[in-house]
Each structure stands twice: as C-alpha cells, then as structure tokens.
Amino acid sequence: MAEISHRKARTIIAKTLAKGREMELKPLSVVVLDSGGHVKAFEREDGAAPGRFDIARAKAYGAIMLGMGGQAQMARAEAQAYFMNAVNGVYDGKVIPVPGGILVQDKRGNTIGAVGVTGDTSDNDAEAGMAGIEAAGLAGQP
Amino acid sequence: MAEISHRKARTIIAKTLAKGREMELKPLSVVVLDSGGHVKAFEREDGAAPGRFDIARAKAYGAIMLGMGGQAQMARAEAQAYFMNAVNGVYDGKVIPVPGGILVQDKRGNTIGAVGVTGDTSDNDAEAGMAGIEAAGLAGQP
Amino acid sequence: MAEISHRKARTIIAKTLAKGREMELKPLSVVVLDSGGHVKAFEREDGAAPGRFDIARAKAYGAIMLGMGGQAQMARAEAQAYFMNAVNGVYDGKVIPVPGGILVQDKRGNTIGAVGVTGDTSDNDAEAGMAGIEAAGLAGQP
Amino acid sequence: MAEISHRKARTIIAKTLAKGREMELKPLSVVVLDSGGHVKAFEREDGAAPGRFDIARAKAYGAIMLGMGGQAQMARAEAQAYFMNAVNGVYDGKVIPVPGGILVQDKRGNTIGAVGVTGDTSDNDAEAGMAGIEAAGLAGQP
Numbered sequence: 049m050a051e052i053s054h055r056k057a058r059t060i061i062a063k064t065l066a067k068g069r070e071m072e073l074k075p076l077s078v079v080v081l082d083s084g085g086h087v088k089a090f091e092r093e094d095g096a097a098p099g100r101f102d103i104a105r106a107k108a109y110g111a112i113m114l115g116m117g118g119q120a121q122m123a124r125a126e127a128q129a130y131f132m133n134a135v136n137g138v139y140d141g142k143v144i145p146v147p148g149g150i151l152v153q154d155k156r157g158n159t160i161g162a163v164g165v166t167g168d169t170s171d172n173d174a175e176a177g178m179a180g181i182e183a184a185g186l187a188g189q190p
Numbered sequence: 191m192a193e194i195s196h197r198k199a200r201t202i203i204a205k206t207l208a209k210g211r212e213m214e215l216k217p218l219s220v221v222v223l224d225s226g227g228h229v230k231a232f233e234r235e236d237g238a239a240p241g242r243f244d245i246a247r248a249k250a251y252g253a254i255m256l257g258m259g260g261q262a263q264m265a266r267a268e269a270q271a272y273f274m275n276a277v278n279g280v281y282d283g284k285v286i287p288v289p290g291g292i293l294v295q296d297k298r299g300n301t302i303g304a305v306g307v308t309g310d311t312s313d314n315d316a317e318a319g320m321a322g323i324e325a326a327g328l329a330g331q332p
Numbered sequence: 333m334a335e336i337s338h339r340k341a342r343t344i345i346a347k348t349l350a351k352g353r354e355m356e357l358k359p360l361s362v363v364v365l366d367s368g369g370h371v372k373a374f375e376r377e378d379g380a381a382p383g384r385f386d387i388a389r390a391k392a393y394g395a396i397m398l399g400m401g402g403q404a405q406m407a408r409a410e411a412q413a414y415f416m417n418a419v420n421g422v423y424d425g426k427v428i429p430v431p432g433g434i435l436v437q438d439k440r441g442n443t444i445g446a447v448g449v450t451g452d453t454s455d456n457d458a459e460a461g462m463a464g465i466e467a468a469g470l471a472g473q474p
Numbered sequence: 475m476a477e478i479s480h481r482k483a484r485t486i487i488a489k490t491l492a493k494g495r496e497m498e499l500k501p502l503s504v505v506v507l508d509s510g511g512h513v514k515a516f517e518r519e520d521g522a523a524p525g526r527f528d529i530a531r532a533k534a535y536g537a538i539m540l541g542m543g544g545q546a547q548m549a550r551a552e553a554q555a556y557f558m559n560a561v562n563g564v565y566d567g568k569v570i571p572v573p574g575g576i577l578v579q580d581k582r583g584n585t586i587g588a589v590g591v592t593g594d595t596s597d598n599d600a601e602a603g604m605a606g607i608e609a610a611g612l613a614g615q616p
Contacts, residue, residue, distance in 0.1 A: 051367075054236050083335075084368015084524055086240035090232040094196045098228035113525025130551045130558055130571070137567025138528035240368055241397025244422035267414045274414055283421025287414070338520050370524035374516040378480045382512035 051082055052152060052161035056184045057089040060152075060163055064180030065093060068168070076167035076176060079104040080152075083160050085112040093167070100166050107149030107173075108164030109142050115159070117189040118174065121145035148173035151189040152181055163188070193224055194294060194303035198326045199231040202294075202305055206322030207235060213318060215310035220319065221246040222294075223304045227254040230303065242308050249291030249315075250306030251284050252277075257301070259331040260316060263287030290315030293331040294323055305330065335366055336436060336445035340468045341373040344436075344447055348464030349377060352452070360451035360460060363388040364436075367444050369396040377451070384450050391433030391457075392448030393426050399443070401473040402458065405429030432457035435473040436465055447472070477508055478578060478587035482610045483515040486578075486589055490606030491519060494594070502593040502602060505530040506578075509586055511538040519593070526592050533575030533599075534590030535568050536561075541585070543615040544600060547571030574599035577615040578607055589614070 057080040068076040075093035077100035082088050085108075092100055110121055114135070125132035125145045136143050147170040152161045165177040174190045181188035199222040210218040217235035219242035224230050227250075234242055252263050256277070267274040267287045274287050289312040294303045307319035316332045323330035341364040352360040359377035361384035366372050369392075376384050395401055398419070400408075409416035409429045420427050431454040436445045449461040458474045465472035483506040494502040501519035503526035508514050511534075518526055536547050540561070551558040551571045558571050573596040578587045591603040600616045607614035 054233065058233070082240060082368065084240055084366065084370060086368060087232060087243035088234050090229060091196065091200070092230050098224060098226050101229035113523060113528075115523025115525075130555045133559060134532065134562060134567075134570040134572075135529070137562050138532045138570065139525065140567075239397060239399025241399075241423065244397075245419070248418065248422045271414045275417060278418060278421050283418075283424070286418040286422065288418075338517065342517070366524060368524055371516060371527040372518050374513060375480065375484070376514050382508060382510050385513035 052080060052088060054088065056186065059184040060180040061089055061091050063183035064163070064165060064176050065091065067176040067179035071172065071176060073168040073172050073176060076165060076173070077101060077104045078177065078180070079108050079164045081105070081108045081112055081162045081164070083112065085109050088161065096167055103144060103166040104164035106142055106144035106164070107146065107166060108162040109139070110145055111149040111151045111162040113139055113143065115151070117151050118145065118147040118149035118170070119190055121149065122147060146170045147190060148177065150174065150177050150181060153187045153189065192300065192302060194222060194230060196230065198328065201326040202322040203231055203233050205325035206305070206307060206318050207233065209318040209321035210310070213314060215314050215318060218307060218309040218315070218318060219243060219246045220322070221250050221306045223247070223250045223254055223306070225254065225302055227251050235309070238309055245286060245308045246306035248284055248286035248306070249288065249308060250304040251281070252287055253291040253293045253304040255281055255285065257293070259293050260287065260289040260291035260312070261332055263291065264289060288312045289332060290319060292316065292319045292323060295329045295331065336364060336372060338372065340470065343468040344464040345373055345375050347467035348447070348449060348460050349375065351460040351463035355456060355460060357452035357456050357460060360449060360457070361385060361388045362461065362464070363392055363448045365389070365392045365396055365446045365448070367396065369393050372445065380451055387428060387450040388448035390426055390428035390448070391430065391450065392446040393423070394429055395433040395435045395446040397423055397427065399435070401435050402429065402431040402433035402454070403474055405433065406431060430454045431474060432461060434458060434461045434465060437471045437473065476584065476586060478506060478514060480514065482612065485610040486606040487515055487517050489609035490589070490591060490602050491517065493602040493605035497598060497602060499594040499598050499602060502591060502599070503527060503530045504603070504606070505534050505590045507531070507534045507538055507588045507590070509538065511535050514587065522593055529570060529592040530590035532568055532570035532590070533572065533592060534588040535565070536571055537575040537577045537588040539565055539569065541577070543577050544571065544573040544575035544596070545616055547575065548573060572596045573616060574603065576600060576603045576607060579613045579615065
C-alpha cells in the first residue's frame with residue numbers, strides 16, 4: 049500500500065467530521081492529499097467560511113512537502129520565522145505551518161498522504177483529524 | 191435555498207461516481223463548488239491522474255464565474271478563441287471551457303453551485319455529472 | 333514498487349544520455365519526476381542552453397498531471413488548442429505538450445514517475461528517453 | 475574555466491551523498507546550479523520529502539544571486555529580517571537564507587556555480603556539501 053485510497057480518504061473525512069461533532073467543535077473542513085500533495089478528497093461542512101479549502105490544503109501540503117506534521121512546522125516557525133517565510137516563497141505561499149496538518153502513514157511507516165483540518169482551534173482541529181486517521185486503521189504524525 | 195448543502199454535495203458526488211461505473215467510464219474526479227466558486231466537496235477515484243482536481247475545479251469554476259455551462263463555454267471558445275483566452279486572463283487561468291462543467295440550480299432556478307467532472311470524454315463526464323445532480327433532486331445546466 | 337527509486341532514476345538518466353551520444357544528438361537534458369510530479373533527479377549536458385531544466389520538467393510534468401505521454405498531449409493540443417491553453421492555466425503554465433515527456437510504469441502497469449528529455453528534435457528526445465527507461469527495466473508511454 | 479561542468483556536478487553530488495551516509499545523516503537532496511543560477515544537476519535520495527528540490531535550489535540560488543554563502547545570508551537575515559524578506563520579493567521568493575547553500579569557486583577564485591544541500595540540520599547539510607565540492611577539486615564558500 050503506497051498511496052492513500054479513495055475508500056480510506058472517505059473514511060478519514062467522515063470520521064474526522066463525526067469526531068468534531070462529538071467534541072462540539074465549530075463546522076470543520078477536511079482535506080486528504082496523496083503522497084505527492086495532490087487533492088484526493090475534501091468536504092466542507094455547512095456554516096464554515098468559503099475560504100476553508102485553501103487553509104485545509106495548506107496545512108496538509110506543508111506536511112507533505114516538508115515531511116513533517118503541523119506541530120513540528122509550528123515549532124520551526126516560532127524558532128526561526130524568516131526560515132518559514134522563505135519556505136513559503138519556494139512553495140508559492142501554499143504552506144500554513146500550524147497544527148491540523150497531519151502526515152498519514154501506513155503500518156510500515158511509509159508516508160501515503162496527509163490530512164488537513166480547519167475550523168476550530170488548531171489543537172482541536174488536529175485532535176479530530178487524528179481520530180479520523182486512526183478510525184481508518186492508519187497512523188498520523190500531527 | 192441559496193447555497194448548496196454539504197449533504198447535497200455528497201449525494202451529487204456519490205451518484206456521479208456510481209453513474210460513471212454504470213457507464214464503464216475511466217476513473218472520475220468530481221468537484222462541487224458553492225455559488226461563489228469555492229470548493230464544497232471533492233473526490234478522486236483510484237487510478238485517476240493526480241492533476242485531476244485542478245481540471246475538475248476549472249470546469250466548474252468557469253460555469254460559476256461566467257454563469258454558463260461547459261457546452262456554452264466550448265461553443266464560445268470555438269467561435270472566438272481569443273475571447274476565452276482573455277477571460278482566462280481575468281480569472282487567473284482557472285477556467286477550462288469544455289463539457290463537464292455544470293451549473294446547479296434549485297427548483298426556483300437560482301444558481302446554488304456548480305459541478306465539475308473529469309476523467310473520460312468531456313461528453314461522458316457531463317452525462318455522469320447530470321445524473322448525479324438529478325439524483326440529488328436538483329437541476330443542471332451542462 | 334510504487335515510487336521510482338533514486339537508483340532507477342540515475343540509471344534512466346545515464347542511459348538516456350548514452351543513447352543520445354550514440355544517436356549523435358545535440359547535448360541533452362533529462363529529468364526524472366516521481367509519481368506526484370516532484371523532481372527526483374536531473375542532469376544537463378555541457379553545451380545545452382541554461383533554460384533546459386524548465387523544458388524537461390514541463391514535458392514530464394504534463395505527463396504526470398494529465399496521465400498521458402507527450403504524443404497524446406500533442407495530438408490533443410493540435411485538435412483543440414484552446415483546451416491545452418486552458419490546461420496550462422490550471423497548472424500555472426508548467427506543461428509543454430510535445431514528445432519527450434514519457435510516463436514511466438512498473439511491471440504491473442502502475443505509473444511510478446515520468447521522464448522529460450529535451451535538446452534535439454522532440455521525436456529524437458523521446459527515442460533517447462525510451463531507451464533509458466527500458467535500460468532500467470521499466471516501461472514507458474511516450 | 476568559467477562554468478561548472480556536467481562531470482564536476484556529478485562528482486559533487488555523488489561525494490556529498492557519500493559524505494552524508496558516512497555522517498549517518500537523514501536522506502539528502504543535492505542540487506548544483508551554474509553561475510547563472512540555472513539547474514545543472516540534482517539528486518534526491520529515497521526517503522526524502524517530495525518538496526526537497528525547491529529547498530535545495532533556494533539555498534543555492536540565494537548564494538548565486540547575492541554572491542554569498544548560506545552562513546552569511548543567515549547572519550544577514552537574523553540581523554535584518556525585513557531586508558531578507560525584501561530580497562525575496564525581487565527574487566520571486568526563491569531564496570532560503572540558511573547554511574547548505576554554498577558558492578563554488580575554481581582555483582583562481584572565480585564563481586562557477588553553487589551547491590544546495592537539504593535533509594538534515596543546516597550545519598550538517600553544509601558540511602556534507604563542502605566535502606563534495608572539495609572532492610571535486612574545487613573550493614566552497616559555505
């Protein structure tokens with residue numbers, strides 16, 4: 049298994065949204081990217097702002113392109129802000145380095161995609177996304 | 191009803207993909223945009239090329255921004271290619287003027303979103319998308 | 333095997349360049365992209381113009397994003413020029429639809445990357461690239 | 475000698491990767507640019523994140539365009555962050571001002587290209603790159 053499947057992507061989104069409702073979060077938007085950073089599936093709940101696709105994708109895109117989850121990206125941005133600004137230059141401004149971007153790995157530890165969640169606090173976004181990934185039988189690096 | 195709902199978007203995608211399988215089409219990618227041209231939901235079937243999100247969105251985005259379906263856009267492009275090139279200048283190159291981009295309207299004729307389908311021939315893409323829209327109890331302008 | 337390896341990429345480039353010298357072609361530039369369109373390896377021979385990286389990558393990038401080799405892309409561009417112009421809009425102008433862009437597939441027919449060759453005529457570029465791919469024990473779709 | 479050769483570029487990359495393995499670094503990506511900032515050669519090891527080409531090139535590109543290695547660029551960024559942000563404005567965001575970008579000079583002190591290394595810490599990246607440049611009989615300004 050080297051690429052996240054359509055079926056797994058749908059499960060991740062459905063379970064992330066279910067977790068968000070259980071946690072009583074604001075309306076969420078959830079994207080699943082493949083291991084090359086290309087969109088596999090996305091859903092935006094009613095009541096979420098129209099621009100949420102771009103934010104969800106930017107969280108997940110940074111995880112893929114840099115090979116690290118949102119927490120590690122945020123740590124780097126806080127330690128060395130000019131570095132993350134420069135990184136965004138080379139990726140055409142498409143990276144948002146905060147929690148909610150999660151690397152998705154199969155059982156052998158290979159990266160097969162990434163998930164991006166946005167709508168509530170970054171930490172809540174990440175918690176819901178991790179629940180979705182685990183419900184699909186996969187591992188997440190938040 | 192002024193905006194396509196999350197529930198309707200999911201139905202459109204599921205039924206478009208089902209129609210594609212029934213018609214034995216190549217793997218499809220289907221996007222649903224809201225009435226402002228922003229992504230509401232998207233799914234890409236296994237086996238579809240990674241760049242299909244951009245094509246699906248561009249078909250639907252042109253329908254929203256110009257207020258006309260892909261068939262009308264294609265007719266205009268064939269009659270006046272420089273006009274469509276210029277249109278793409280103002281929309282940052284994000285419009286693909288061929289069938290498979292479909293305006294979605296409620297029962298009173300209000301535009302509430304658009305669907306973009308890609309993967310097979312443009313005409314087959316449009317046929318599958320129309321089936322999905324109708325299965326959701328909505329009307330499409332292909 | 334789901335992703336082209338560093339070792340295979342190096343073999344493809346070395347053997348493509350060797351074939352070019354055997355055919356007495358002009359200096360070549362050869363890129364190998366992974367299945368997500370990201371650069372895995374590249375070499376530009378002495379005497380090739382400085383901008384050849386972008387052309388090599390654009391030939392291979394179109395193959396990945398559209399899921400078709402350069403010959404099929406060129407046929408589509410010649411039949412429906414405004415469509416290929418519009419496709420380049422959504423891919424930020426990064427696609428050059430001519431021979432020399434080649435999809436690379438493993439023995440089970442899965443796309444694991446793409447090769448882009450530039451420097452001589454498009455047909456000669458493609459012939460050299462196919463020789464490189466086959467020398468690496470892989471299949472190419474030119 | 476005014477321009478880095480294909481042969482020298484290949485030696486630099488092979489020896490930089492060998493040094494990285496000897497130092498037990500994470501998988502590296504190494505680019506060689508010519509004196510005009512254009513890509514001459516690149517390799518990405520298996521296991522490196524897909525976006526590493528852009529980072530490697532941005533380290534080397536800044537060295538060429540500003541005529542200073544990554545250490546000097548980082549010092550400037552830390553002393554005057556807004557200056558480096560503005561520099562990135564004029565270079566389209568394509569500069570990452572940290573160690574791992576290295577100017578390459580011939581025996582007479584002429585700049586003939588630049589190397590960019592990424593994958594481990596910036597300091598380790600630079601150390602591996604310097605070893606590669608010296609193994610090719612050239613001098614580096616890290």
